[in-house]
Amino acid sequence: MDALALARWQFAITTVYHFIFVPLTIGLAPLVAGMQTAWVVTKKERWLRLTKFFGKLLLINFALGVVTGIWQEFQFGMAWSEYSRFVGDVFGAPLAMEALAAFFVESVFLGVWIFGWDRVSKKVHLASIWLFALATNLSAFFILAANSWMQHPVGTIFNPETGRAEMESIGAVLTNNTLWAAFPHTITAAFLTAGTFVCGIATWWMVRLARSRRPENVEKARTVYRPAVLVGVWTMIIAGAGVIWSGDLQGKLMYEQQPGKMSSAEALCEGTEAAEFSILAVGPLHAGCEDVDHLISIPGVTSFLGTGHFSGPESYLPGVHDVQEQYTERYGDTTASGDPVTYTPPLAITYWSFRLMIGLAAFSVALALAALWFTRKGRVSDNVWLGRLGILAIPMPFLACSFGWIFTEVGRQPWAVVPNPTGIDQVRLLTERGVSTAVPPGVILTSMIVLTLVYAVLAVVWYRLMHRYTVEGVPDTVRDESPEAQSPDDADRPLSFAY
């Protein structure tokens, strides 16, 4: 493999891996903050117990998000130096803002939260977890501002002397309509992930305790786990509605801004009105859209996703061939190095990742509805299948998030920076032009192998810890360690040891 292919694989592996931990942190941090708020406001101990339990899982998860995130910021310069030179004037700004505005708040106030239970007042401690939660969401905003600019460059001019993109308006970059669709979509998906996580674990525990029939266990299922189930359910319902709304918003924008991505999501060869939504396609998708049979399709739905019209002339969607023709006319049929260029992304990946992203959400829907039904009117369920559904549903939104990103990023190929149809044509960059030229392929291969192995080991440790702490369950007793609850003799107590 050449340096380009290796750098792309490396980026894909490390980014998909990083984004296993990110959505759970983004969604779970505010939920834990909410649980702690419930404890501080209602003084009901069960909320403190739930805070401690889900807080531990949050910390185990966050640790890997942090350490895998460092590489993310560095690999642009290391493996994608030519990309960095071209976009740095615009793209670097949101990254630097993310570090200054979000990462500092995250890391500093998480430290206060972990170590400060007995050091700062209840209110300050509560504020710490909220600041942490807000900062994780804010960091998502800035990194999505950077990514959305790659999908749809705005506020940028091209300097022919330097051959670089130059920022003209930070306001335009931060109010990019692509960003304001991608941000709610990512955040609501993260809340769906965390809601499913909380609901899945609490449901499994509720069922498990209820099945033991011991009165104290059933009581714990009712007073501790059932409320957590409902926290998860309502998070899923609200976030799920948000995912659908923001996804629809994205579909319409994609139709305007990246028509090729839309048609390749459908493996749609020729432009058509009332385009069908294909549910199952067979045939050599990897070779193109020509010999693909769409076995099951729903009429008009794809047109609706892109245009808001099921049929008629306004529902017209261009096909893969139309886009190829258009781009070829506008941007030429060869790359700078003289190779032929195809403006169609790998269809097998775009087609299936789009479907998996949507389809895997069905598990969250099933869990939300089932959990809502089985806990109706104060009930506690001992249905073993409900518990199993809870566990089964947990990984699904994680996978859906991954497939969503794989679709978004693979779907914009061959571009790293997709030309803005109403913007300046020169602000565009083919992915193959972005890779570092000073780094030999063997070096990238080495880092790819080492990172993959290290990440694999960490994944095993992460999974076993998450599993172990989940199985441990909500603690039966917790102590209010806050300074308000300490006796005067405690004032000279040493710091608590959290590690």
Add this chain to the structure above:
Amino acid sequence: MDLAILWFVIIAVLWTGYLVLEGFDFGVGMLLSVLPRGGREQRDSERRVLINTIGPVWDGNEVWLLTAGGATFAAFPEWYATMFSGFYLPLLIILLGLVARGVAFEYRGKISDARWARRCDLAIQAGSWIPAVMWGVAFGNLVRGLLLDADFQYVGGFWALLNPFALAGGLTTLILFLLHGSVFVALKTDGDLRERAGRLASGLSVVALVVAGGWAVWAQLAYSVTWTWAAVAVAALALVGVVVAARARREGVAFTLSAVAIASAVVLIFGSMYPDVIPALDGGVSLSVAEASSTPYTLTVMSWVAVVLTPLVIAYQAWTYWVFRRRLSSKDMPAPAGLSWRKIKDAAF
């Protein structure tokens, strides 16, 4: 003032923040097996004290690195691209070290198991020793210059980075961080551990004065400009002060002065690079501050962001150091709170 120069200074400030703050937590990590004494349980207890001295702050310290990286990307894209692709392997090694120690800090106490703790200790030590040396090697090369072609691509290869001057730079950061860490431990612990850290700091301060002083003079004579002699002098005076303060067990003073020594080293490094961000070597081209910088518009935007946010960051980060100002001691160490691995095998999922 020229905004590009302002940003060159801001980048230097960010690196100062990073090396001063993470410098002592590298030092604490490196001393994890050096300082603890006594039986197995006592040693483990003291290791936990050491890790807890930096527990609430190490992650916030590391964000200075992310900010330095992000700010370089935003303000000097050419510098970011040339330096990071040129330092590909050294950066990879540093980042792997940071990954290992970060995970080990967070996961060590999650499982109560002696073997698990040993493995995490190994990861913390490797992840502290390696970056502590490598950062010095990297900055030594920036002072010395890198072989760039006309497109600002690094063409010198990996082994050329391991030249005597850069390796001496690595030794310098290593000694400075060890000293900084031992002074910090003396400042943040109590009892016997404090005493041992104080003695170690006292010895290390003399070594640091010789090694760092020697490297600074080398850098000054071979690669720098006249005014950075001031930074060399301040660093030397600060280290002499550490020698005296460490001997007198004035821990607060010693810590402040070792921080000043590290900051002066950064001033020397950046001062010698200016007006380049990467000086030329062996007839290659140099990359200057002006050539590497972003457009005035981007720099203006980023200046406002930095002016508003940086004081805020420093304020709340300083506040957490105040919150966690108490000394720690193994006398107060509670039993480990981690779970055992065993139950996982019995768990019925």
